[in-house]
Amino acid sequence: MPVLQRIVKPTTHRGKIALEKREPKLVENTKNTLFIKGRKTSNVAVNCMKDLFDLKKPHCKFMNQQNDILPFENITPIEEFSRKHDASLFMFASHNKKRPHNLTLGRVYDRHILDMIELGIEKYKALKEFKTEKVSLGIKPCLLFTGELFEHNHEFKRIKSLFVDMFKREDVEAVRLQGLEHVIMFTAIEDTIFFRSYRIMLKKSGSRIPRIELEEIGPSIDFKLRRIKLASDDLFKLSCKKPKELKVKKVKNVSKDGLGTTHVRIHVPKQKVDRLQTRKMKGLKKTMAEKKEQNKRKSDAGERGTTSKKLRTV
Secondary structure, three states: OOOOOOOOOOOOOHHHHHHHHHHOOOOOOOOEEEEEEEOOOOHHHHHHHHHHHHHHHHOOEEEEEEEEOOOOOOOOOHHHHHHHOOEEEEEEEOOOOOOOOOEEEEEEEEOOEEEEEEEEEEEEEEHHOOOOOOOOOOOOOOOEEOOOOOOOOOHHHHHHHHHHHHHHOOOOOOOOOHHOOEEEEEEEEOOOOEEEEEEEEEEEEEEEOOHOOOEOOEEEEEEEEEEOOOOOOOOOHHOOOHHHOOOOOOOOEEOOOOOOEEEEOOOOOOOOHHHHEEEEEHHHHHHHHHHHHHHHHHHHHHHHHHHHHHHHOO
16 A cells, blocks of 8 residues: 655744745745764764864854764664754764764755765864964855866765765855955875865055965874775756756857856857948048049949840840
8 A cells, every 4th residue: 555645734834934934935045954973982083073164154053962872884873864854964073983083964854864974083273272363153164175086086086975965055146355354275195085174364565455374274194095885877966957947048149167257159240341421521531632532433334244245236
């Protein structure tokens, strides 16, 4: 017998608003992230996850209770947490003898796991160890990826996409120079990913364009790539598909480059310059030689026309 799916109907106004927020939308909300502690953790893994939690605020939730979960063996509990808290991203901290100081990052599509990577913390310097001024809470960071692996390796391309989802925050249409305060840089060398965080300082340069300096504010983390689980190309393509309502209609001879600049191609027909009406003045009048030459061309054209007519009549 077919299983009937239970339809959840809200009984209060607050419940109705909560269900409406979880419904599919043409423009997605800013993705929320769950920070989860495993059954056994280390101070290094938990403190590192708390620093990343501070960078991600306010679109995140930290779960203090310990959970007996092994993401690469059974991901169902994390998928249930994702459905319950309406979060499409998660970070899981764990620690054991085989994989010490472990962080697992992943994202969920349609309430099921899409991509997941396991990173080992090789070197870590906490946020509080940097005695510098921090950036404002909730500021949108500028993400910088360096290393050929992010451009040419299939797995690292997905890892780059996962980091972008994790830290990109809300979409913006314009950027103000004074609003660029925070830079997060990812550097990939072999199987190591270096995570660095900087504050942008605008200094006087003697011109309208300020001189830019970077000051490291932490945290500073060296990640070792351990395990990786990626979705199939078809499923990943389906997760990136845009609704028809958001697709931009193509306009003929109009295109945009990578920086968003609009380029228009204009087709101009051949112009007959000799027939253009110009201003009547003495300097533009034809000379006697030009008039004789023009009359001669007209008379020659007339003679050719009369001879052709005679040939037709004959």
